[in-house]
Amino acid sequence: MVRRFTSVRARAALSAALAAAVVFGAGGWGVRDVVRDQRMTAAREEATRDAFSLTYSFESGVRPEGTDFSFAVVLADGRSAMVSGSIFGEDLDMPLAEFPPRVGWGIRTVRGKGRFVVGTTDVLPADQIKSLTGSGGQAAQRLTVYVLVSPADARTAVATIDRLLGWGLPVAVPFVGLIAWFVTGRALRPVEAIRAKMADISAHALDQRxxxxxxxxxxxxxxxxxxxxxxxxxxxHHRQRHFVADASHELRTPLAGLRNSLEIALAYPERTDWPNTVATALADVDRLQRLAEDLLLLASPVPAASTASDLADIVEEQVAERAHTGDGPAFTAHTTGPALVRETETRLARIVRNLLDNAARHARTKVTATVAGTGTGTGTGTGTGTGGSVTLTVTDDGPGVLPEDRERIFERFVRLDDARTRADGGAGLGLTIVRDLVTGLGGTVRVTDGSTFVVTLPGDDT
Structure with a gap:
């Protein structure tokens, strides 16, 4: 139950209801104030017109008759000379302190009796004052007129709005919340379908969507x-299953051969050439060890290196080491200066070694490794290895890779010909490791003309 009221749908409905309460409430009170101010402004303007009409009548010597607005006329000594209508229900007698004589025009608020438009006439003759007000013995003087600014219309309009707010707000707020609940439920229905489907998908049903x-x-x-x-x-998942199957197959073959040779040696110890048997077993163990290391490298994440290494030095070192042994084809290195790459020497050396090993298996007489850097930082750009990119090219004079196989050779445990068999130690992981390491560095590796491998790596810009 608690979970239902804390769902996205419930929170959306509650938020919509609260927003509606704030908007309708604040808007209603705002409209209430605007309507009241408008009605009071209209009442003040009407009272001003009535006051001007009243003073004009007095100045013209015409006694106002049949007026439908409340007013009071005050003599110069403060006595009430004429009152018409009722002012908030009070009778004609008004305290002089609240309605004193004044000169000029304006709006005055009388304590407890509301607002009045106050105006004065010109100085009227005594006989005109007597004929207008019925008060004899008065000297020539000005008359002060008070015309009530009636709040009746404003009160009626405000009362109507109050009734609308009183009845409408309790109905509108739950209605908005209900609409939000319904709309949010319909909007989230596909999300619930996605959630339910995801809950049904397992490792054995990854084909579902x-x-x-x-x-x-x-x-x-x-x-x-x-x-x-x-x-x-x-x-x-499919790649992992294939990888596990292929890895099991690759491991099973040398293990089976090692077990077979050892079992035969134990069964016929007097006819066994023990030095040769041990040497063969060590060779199988060595292949198993290399295979296990390759598999571990493929399964391990590539951490970000904190320092840069010179790829040119690594290539020169490995080429010099192979040239010193004198085994296999002739190795040559061409570098034009430092080529810095943000990676450890161990991983860069693994890339170079795997490419050189692959080239050695296919080459007839020679292998050439070239390193060039295109910098964007300082100098002429070529060979600086500062920013830009670093390119490693390994070329051999072998038959090359057919166009249709130039992508497949980077897959795990792929051997294209007899030059890459288990007998000479190739497990089909060398180029896979190269692509994984290069891709982890943000670079690319490709085969161009069949016998040339081109590795492009981002140069170090520090």
Whole structure:
């Protein structure tokens, strides 16, 4: 139960209801104030017109009759000369302190009796004052007029809005929350379908995919991304299964040969050439050890190196070592200066060694390794290894790789011909390791003309 009220749907509905309460409440009070101000402004303008009309009548000597607005006329001594209508329900007598004589025009707030438009007439003759107000014995003087700014319309409008808010707000807020609950539920229905499908997918059913909604929206893109992720997982799972099967096969063959030779030697010890048997067993163990190291390297993540290494030095060192032994084809190195790559010497040396070993197996008489750097930092650019890229090229004079096999040779445990058999130690992982290490560095490796391998790595810009 608690989980239902903490769901995305419930939070969306609650947020919509709270937002509606704030908007409707604040908007209602804002409209209330605006309507009240407008009605009061209209009442003040009407009272001003009535006040001007009243003073004009007095100045013209015409006694106002039949007025429908509340007003009071005050003599110069503060006495009430004329009152029409009721002011907030009070009778005609008004305290002089609250309605004193004034000169000029303006708005005055009388304590407890609201607001009045206050105006004064010109100086009127005594006889005109007597005929207008009925008060004899008055000297010529000005009359002060108070016309009530009636708040009745404003109060009626505000009361109407209050009733609408009182009845409408409790209904509108839950209604908005209910609509948000319904709409969010419909919007999240595809998400629930994706979740349910993902819950059914296991390692034994990676071929299943989540449903993709027909509408092209965020949820549709989520479903497509999820299916793309499942595609990659399925591909990685299949590759892992093939890798495990191939690795088991590669390990089983030398183990079976080693076991067979040892069992025969133990069965016929008097006819066994023990030095040769031990040498053969050591060779098999050596192949197994190299294979185990290659598999471990492929399975291990490539950590980011903190320092840069000179690829040119590594190539020159390995070529010099092979030239010194004198075994196999002739090795030649061509470098134009330092070629810095942010990687450890061990991993760079593994890339170079695997490429040279592969070239040696296919070459007839010679292998050439070339290192060149295209820098973007200082100098002329060529051979600096500062920024830009570093290119390693290994070429042999062998028959080369056919175009249709130039991608397949980088797959695990792939051997294209008799030159790469288990007998000479090749397990089909050398070029796979090269591609994995180069790709982990953000570089590329490709075969160009069949017998030339080109490795491009990002140069170090520090």
């Amino acid at each position: 989540v449903p993709v909604p027909a509408i092209d929206d965020e949820i549709t893109r989520l479903a497509r991304t999820t299916n793309e992720t499942l595609d990659r997982l399925e591909h990685a």
